[in-house]
Amino acid sequence: MGGINGRAMNLTLKVWRQAGPGAEGRFETYQAEGISSDASFLEMLDVVNEGLIEQGDEPIAFSHDCREGICGSCALMINGVAHGPVKGAATCQVHMRSFGDGEQITVEPWRASAFPVVKDLVVDRTALDRIIQVGGFISAPTGGARDANEILVAKPDADEAMDAAACIGCGACVAACPNGSASLFTSAKVTHLGMLPQGQPERSRRVVAMVAQMDEEGFGGCSLFGECQEACPKLISIDTINRMHHDYLRAVLTLRPERSGAGEG
Amino acid sequence: MELNSRTPAGPIEQQWDRARFEYKLVNPANKRKYDVIVVGAGLAGASAAATLAELGYNVHCFVYHDSPRRAHSIAAQGGINAAKNYQNDGDSVRRLFYDTVKGGDFRARESNVYRLAQNSVNIIDQAVAQGVPFAREYGGLLANRSFGGAQVSRTFYARGQTGQQLLLGAYQQMMRMVGTGQVKLHTMHEMLDLVVEDGVARGIVVRDMRTGEIRSHSAHAVVLCTGGYGNVFYLSTNAKYSNATAIWRAYKRGAAFGNPCFTQIHPTCIPQSGEHQSKLVLMSESLRNDGRVWVPKRKEDCAKAPDQIPEQDRDYYLERRYPSFGNLAPRDIASRAAKVVCDEGRGVGPGGLGVYLDFADAIKRLGEEKIRERYGNLFDMYANITGENPYKVPMRIYPAVHYTMGGLWVDYDLQSTIPGLFVAGEANFSDHGANRLGASALMQGLSDGYFILPYTIGNYLAGVKGGPIANTGAAFKAVEAEVDGRMKRLLSINGKRTPDSIHKELGRLMWEKCGMERTREGLTEALAEIPKLREEFWHNVRVPGSENDLNQALEKAGRIADFLELGELMVRDALHREESCGGHFRAEYQTEEGEALRDDEKFAYVAAWEYRGDDQAPALHKEPLVFENVKLAQRSYK
Numbered sequence: 001m002g003g004i005n006g007r008a009m010n011l012t013l014k015v016w017r018q019a020g021p022g023a024e025g026r027f028e029t030y031q032a033e034g035i036s037s038d039a040s041f042l043e044m045l046d047v048v049n050e051g052l053i054e055q056g057d058e059p060i061a062f063s064h065d066c067r068e069g070i071c072g073s074c075a076l077m078i079n080g081v082a083h084g085p086v087k088g089a090a091t092c093q094v095h096m097r098s099f100g101d102g103e104q105i106t107v108e109p110w111r112a113s114a115f116p117v118v119k120d121l122v123v124d125r126t127a128l129d130r131i132i133q134v135g136g137f138i139s140a141p142t143g144g145a146r147d148a149n150e151i152l153v154a155k156p157d158a159d160e161a162m163d164a165a166a167c168i169g170c171g172a173c174v175a176a177c178p179n180g181s182a183s184l185f186t187s188a189k190v191t192h193l194g195m196l197p198q199g200q201p202e203r204s205r206r207v208v209a210m211v212a213q214m215d216e217e218g219f220g221g222c223s224l225f226g227e228c229q230e231a232c233p234k235l236i237s238i239d240t241i242n243r244m245h246h247d248y249l250r251a252v253l254t255l256r257p258e259r260s261g262a263g264e265g
Numbered sequence: 266m267e268l269n270s271r272t273p274a275g276p277i278e279q280q281w282d283r284a285r286f287e288y289k290l291v292n293p294a295n296k297r298k299y300d301v302i303v304v305g306a307g308l309a310g311a312s313a314a315a316t317l318a319e320l321g322y323n324v325h326c327f328v329y330h331d332s333p334r335r336a337h338s339i340a341a342q343g344g345i346n347a348a349k350n351y352q353n354d355g356d357s358v359r360r361l362f363y364d365t366v367k368g369g370d371f372r373a374r375e376s377n378v379y380r381l382a383q384n385s386v387n388i389i390d391q392a393v394a395q396g397v398p399f400a401r402e403y404g405g406l407l408a409n410r411s412f413g414g415a416q417v418s419r420t421f422y423a424r425g426q427t428g429q430q431l432l433l434g435a436y437q438q439m440m441r442m443v444g445t446g447q448v449k450l451h452t453m454h455e456m457l458d459l460v461v462e463d464g465v466a467r468g469i470v471v472r473d474m475r476t477g478e479i480r481s482h483s484a485h486a487v488v489l490c491t492g493g494y495g496n497v498f499y500l501s502t503n504a505k506y507s508n509a510t511a512i513w514r515a516y517k518r519g520a521a522f523g524n525p526c527f528t529q530i531h532p533t534c535i536p537q538s539g540e541h542q543s544k545l546v547l548m549s550e551s552l553r554n555d556g557r558v559w560v561p562k563r564k565e566d567c568a569k570a571p572d573q574i575p576e577q578d579r580d581y582y583l584e585r586r587y588p589s590f591g592n593l594a595p596r597d598i599a600s601r602a603a604k605v606v607c608d609e610g611r612g613v614g615p616g617g618l619g620v621y622l623d624f625a626d627a628i629k630r631l632g633e634e635k636i637r638e639r640y641g642n643l644f645d646m647y648a649n650i651t652g653e654n655p656y657k658v659p660m661r662i663y664p665a666v667h668y669t670m671g672g673l674w675v676d677y678d679l680q681s682t683i684p685g686l687f688v689a690g691e692a693n694f695s696d697h698g699a700n701r702l703g704a705s706a707l708m709q710g711l712s713d714g715y716f717i718l719p720y721t722i723g724n725y726l727a728g729v730k731g732g733p734i735a736n737t738g739a740a741f742k743a744v745e746a747e748v749d750g751r752m753k754r755l756l757s758i759n760g761k762r763t764p765d766s767i768h769k770e771l772g773r774l775m776w777e778k779c780g781m782e783r784t785r786e787g788l789t790e791a792l793a794e795i796p797k798l799r800e801e802f803w804h805n806v807r808v809p810g811s812e813n814d815l816n817q818a819l820e821k822a823g824r825i826a827d828f829l830e831l832g833e834l835m836v837r838d839a840l841h842r843e844e845s846c847g848g849h850f851r852a853e854y855q856t857e858e859g860e861a862l863r864d865d866e867k868f869a870y871v872a873a874w875e876y877r878g879d880d881q882a883p884a885l886h887k888e889p890l891v892f893e894n895v896k897l898a899q900r901s902y903k
Contacts, residue, residue, distance in 0.1 A: 006538065006539055019814070020814055020815075035541070036538070036539045036540075036541050038538040038539055038541075038652075039538075039539065039541040040543070042543065043541045043542070043543050044541075046541070046543055046765070047541060050763050050765060050766070052809075053763045053764075053807055053808075053809055053818060054761075054763060054807070056759075056807065056809055057809060058809045058810045058816075058818070059809070059817065059818055061815055061817050063331065064505060065330065065335055065337070065504040065505055065506050066335075066337065066339065066340045066504040066505075067504070067505060067543060067544050067546075068340060068544075068546050068547075068646065069646070070339050070340050070426065070429055071330075071335040071336075071337070071339050071340065071504060072332075072334070072335060072339075073330065073331075073335050086649070088645075089649060093646075093649050093650075095649070095650070095652075097652060118475055118815055119814065119815040122331075122815060124331060125331055125332060126331060126332065126452060128332065129332050129333070129334070129440060129443075129450075129452075132436075132437060132440045133440040133441070133443050133444040134444060136437055136440065137395070137396075137437035137438060137440060137441045138394070138395050138396045138437070139441060140391070140394040140395045140396075140438065141316075141319045141438075142312075142315070142316040142319060142391060142438075142715045142716070142719070143391075144394070145387070145390035145391045145393065145394035146390065146394070147390055148349070148389045148390045148392075148393040148399075148407055149349075149351060149406050149407055151393055151394075152404070152405030152406065153398075153401050153405050154401070154403075154405055155401045155402065155403050155405070158398050158399070158400070158401040161396075161398040162398040162423060162424060162430075165398050165423075165430060165433065166424075166426060166429075168339075168429075169332060169334050169335075192396065192398065193396050196396050196398070198393070198394060198395070198396045199396055
């Protein structure tokens with residue numbers, strides 16, 4: 001099977017199939033045979049799909065793209081765990097060596113009311129973009145920037161901002177949360193921008209707008225269960241949620257009403 | 266077809282200033298009368314969409330992902346170059362310009378490259394203003410690292426996720442403009458064709474990937490920021506969706522294709538592990554700052570564990586062959602050198618297709634903690650994929666297709682040979698010549714999007730009448746019908762082979778005959794084999810499902826159909842270019858030492874190919890390259 005340590009495995013898959021957004025879904029069983037333990041989980045699904053196409057059946061639809069854990073496309077519940085058994089890894093970074101030969105594996109889409117199923121294992125996560133849209137940015141129109149080294153950022157602050165900015169927007173935090181909350185996603189952006197001097201002018205209005213949009217999209221509230229940080233492929237800390245709560249409280253107590261002409265938003 | 270580069274007159278240092286002054290402006294109150302379509306939201310697309318919207322144009326951005334943040338720019342790891350000279354080590358705009366022209370083996374247009382180097386400094390300012398969390402020194406200043414092909418430290422980085430952070434910066438600016446309504450975002454919409462009416466680009470035809478609906482969108486200008494075409498090779502470091510359809514359709518509508526054979530093979534990728542392999546993963550070139558590349562001196566040692574091979578039996582071949590650049594030799598050179606030692610039977614790992622990248626000396630010198638701080642996420646990624654610990658055992662790496670320098674031909678304004686059609690980022694051919702330097706792709710994408718297109722599109726629009734444009738004319742209807750017919754045809758073949766099986770066959774063929782080393786004989790064979798494979802595809806492919814909902818097999822089949830045509834053009838271009846330059850290495854043209862041998866007398870030009878119909882060979886047009894600021898010389902990194 002190639003590879004240095006590769007061995008062949010046989011697996012039984014129970015996969016969620018759903019024809020479309022309004023259709024009723026069901027589990028279908030597939031056999032995955034002769035899979036290399038060096039293959040990634042998605043490459044295992046590729047092999048199953050090749051077999052389905054050869055039979056003239058529709059392949060299992062799933063989201064994927066970069067296959068190196070950075071684009072945030074892949075989004076599978078594997079045996080009930082968002083992104084499967086490897087901590088700090090996206091679905092595409094899970095390799096079959098993490099499973100036992102002969103194992104049965106259940107594969108489902110993210111389950112959250114704010115993420116409707118498009119087809120099979122593909123869900124619609126555009127709600128996350130709408131949270132960014134209302135405030136997950138620093139307003140910096142092109143052309144007006146001063147020299148980069150005029151803004152000093154202490155290394156610990158830059159490091160903490162980067163830790164939070166590592167979020168890949170996959171939505172595992174939402175899928176793992178019993179409440180279907182997007183708090184880890186939102187707080188990661190609030191923390192990234194709030195740690196930096198450039199992010200200060202909009203800090204209050206940012207957190208208020210993003211939290212409001214989170215509610216608007218139908219995400220649940222946060223009960224600090226901590227499931228999100230367990231599922232996060234980038235190991236983003238739940239401390240960011242505390243920071244968001246702190247910023248939110250500070251903002252609602254101090255935010256002044258905006259006057260017209262105060263700039264675009 | 267006439268190729269006019271529209272390079273401004275005057276000394277190179279003043280050309281961009283002069284152009285910007287001479288460009289016509291659109292009155293602020295009139296900007297809202299113009300619609301601009303941007304296809305793709307990677308670095309080039311998101312930065313262009315955001316900036317054009319800030320100026321007041323109505324921007325429509327189309328992406329095939331569910332979110333614009335997923336474009337493949339996100340995967341760039343190592344960094345972005347800029348001539349800031351913050352390290353006081355002798356950098357300047359002129360030096361970055363020089364390094365880029367030389368690095369590209371003298372096959373890029375000087376004026377474009379100079380402007381790129383000028384814009385580089387503004388990009389860093391812009392990104393920092395947006396909150397991009399670049400690496401910092403303890404005093405709070407920005408940190409830099411070195412990258413291949415340069416002897417100064419000019420690369421800015423955000424751990425090993427620089428592409429991600431720059432893309433999120435551009436994405437956030439764009440989403441801000443989505444919030445104001447100035448950008449209309451169309452997610453999960455794939456551009457399947459370009460509409461040209463009265464000789465100018467008027468719009469695009471897209472497929473809504475959720476519902477299968479085929480629809481036209483019109484605009485006063487169309488911008489393609491759709492990335493490169495490395496996935497012609499099936500296995501590459503590109504994301505799985507990355508494809509050539511948008512630029513290929515534009516080519517077939519009249520846009521010239523520049524230097525299609527210029528492909529970059531990146532030296533530091535994780536070797537293939539088996540037949541199941543769906544893509545290759547890159548390890549950032551920055552690793553070569555501290556890692557030493559070697560293979561055993563003797564074939565017999567290749568099967569031994571690396572720690573069983575004593576120092577004197579190791580060949581640090583990059584340090585040996587290129588003493589002044591050593592492990593930081595440019596990508597094309599490092600990749601070919603790896604191929605040479607593997608061809609000699611001295612490769613390591615499965616199939617002998619690998620070389621060691623060893624950090625033992627660096628760990629001894631700096632300590633494991635320092636190495637972890639610099640490359641921790643890359644080491645983790647390697648361990649995750651291979652199951653080996655690179656802190657203890659040297660990494661195994663092998664070259665893989667990574668980037669395409671070729672792309673749609675554009676003039677100085679980034680406009681293609683179709684008026685109103687602009688092309689930016691990896692999708693165009695400009696700036697990198699025959700080989701791109703590390704950390705220069707991010708720079709180019711953002712230079713194009715933030716700082717060039719907003720000026721040049723304005724200049725174009727100033728000469729075009731504003732106001733609504735119908736998307737119901739005969740030209741639109743005809744293209745829609747063609748696209749729809751193509752979908753139906755793909756679904757109706759009902760043959761025996763999966764789309765991927767044919768794609769893999771094309772990939773192997775391209776890798777063997779149009780990959781790291783090319784010969785007249787191999788290319789001639791490929792030119793005969795590709796049409797047969799295309800025939801096989803159109804008679805024997807099987808695409809299940811319907812056209813009326815999400816159908817990933819159908820999406821894939823459409824992209825492969827275009828790769829099967831583009832592959833042939835790449836081979837044709839490689840065959841015609843009877844010289845070696847950069848990533849294009851023709852075995853017949855090499856120096857006694859095995860280095861690329863250019864032929865500046867005959868080939869100092871951009872090859873721009875014009876489509877003339879499926880049953881006719883494309884026409885070759887030449888844009889001569891004139892070097893007034895950099896002296897043509899054989900590249901030396903010794």
